[in-house]
Amino acid sequence: MGAHVSKQVERRKAISTEKKTLVDLKQTVGSDYPGSDYHPPDRKNWMSGLDPDRIRINQIVWPGTHDSATNKIGIPLVTRPFAQCQSLSIYEQLKTGARVLDIRVQEDRRVCHGILLSYSVDVVIADLKRFLEETHSEIVILEIRTEFGHDDPPDFDKYLEDQLGEVLIHQDDQVFNRTISDLLPKRVICVWKPRKSAQPKPGGPLWGSGYLKDNWIDTDLPSTKFESNMKHLGEQQPAANRKYFYRVENTVTPQADNPVLCVKPVTDRIRDYARMFIAQSFARGFADRLQIFSTDFIDEDFVDACVGLTSARVEGKA
Known part of the structure; x- marks a missing residue:
């Protein structure tokens, strides 16, 4: 018992120290970068507002959501706080x-996060289709993967093609250098990552797992995650030289050996430092490598941070 209490005290000290490290860094270096003062007049149509004829796919800093379909995960007030990473619906995001x-x-096409379940993936597709019907020039990257510890849904590639066939942007390395207008009226880059089933075929309507990469580390320590990112x-x-999308996730994750197990208070340890991360990527000389930037509990400021840098790139200021 004494050893357990001592370990918890050390964990709390480590978290406190790491939170202070980010606070001090922000006070020292700030959060300004090219485009940081830009705010899109219409976030629902922000790609359209930046001129689809000019903006290339590899110039975009894509605002993303981590564990996107968890707004209704689990049981409210019981299990939901341990797995919910977004409070907005897919359409609202x-x-x-x-x-x-x-x-x-998982195998029955229900959305899951670990062992906790949410609605059918049909809800995700319906929300995506609604958004596409209401907009004209917005491109969406839809990553769908079989959750760890679960089996692939049978014939899921066919399901995705049947549901989204008309809007799917086929896998093609030339896509990265094309403008949004070049790709229209196609609207969705769908990356399907099965655990055991065959990967999507080259040139087909779905993109394989190698086209969306990241370097996830499982930690609740905010400065550790910031520096790992x-x-x-x-x-x-640089994004302009890559033929795949690279994602950085501005998130930290509850750990079993820590008394704080709810997602929101844990991920909030790093959530407010997204703009500082972009500023630091400039300070360290590799802002041109930033591409997909994802968060828990997405909000308008996070979107503006990404869109602002995208605007600066299109204008030749970054």
Whole structure:
């Protein structure tokens, strides 16, 4: 018992120290960067507002959501706080400005996060279709993967093609250098990541797992995650030279050996430092490598942070 209490005291000290490290860094270096003062007049149509004829796919800093379809996960006030990473529906996230969705499914096509379940993936598709019908020039990256510990839904590739066939942007390495207008009226880059089933075929309507990469570390320590994100981003080639999407997730995750197990208070340890992360990527010389930037509990300021840098790139200021 005494050893357990001592360990918890040390954990709390470590978290407190790491939170202070980020506070001090923000006070020292700030959060300004090219485009940081930009706010899109219409977040629902922010790509359209930046001129689809000019903006290339590899110039975009894509605002994304982590564990996107968890707004209704589990049982309210019972299990939901331990797995909920977003409070908005998929449609509301897209309307707010998110353009990358992270969807986890199990064998029966229900969305899940670990052992906790949510609605059918049909709800995700319906919300996406609604958003696409209400907009004209917004491109969405839809990543769907089989959750760890679960089996692939049978014939899921066919399901995705049947549901989204008319709007799917086929896998093609040339897509990264094309403008949004070049791709229209196609609207969705769908990355399907099965655990055991065959990967999508080259040139087909679905993109394989190698086209969306990240370097996830499972920690609740905010400065540790911040610096890990920086390190791995710095190891990437510039986005203009890559033929895959690279994601940085501005999140931290509850740990079993820590008394705070609810997602919201844990991820809030790093959530407010998204703008500082972008500013630091400039200070360290690799802002040109930032591409997909994801968060828990997405809000308008996070979207503006990404869209502002995208605008600066399009204008030749970054």
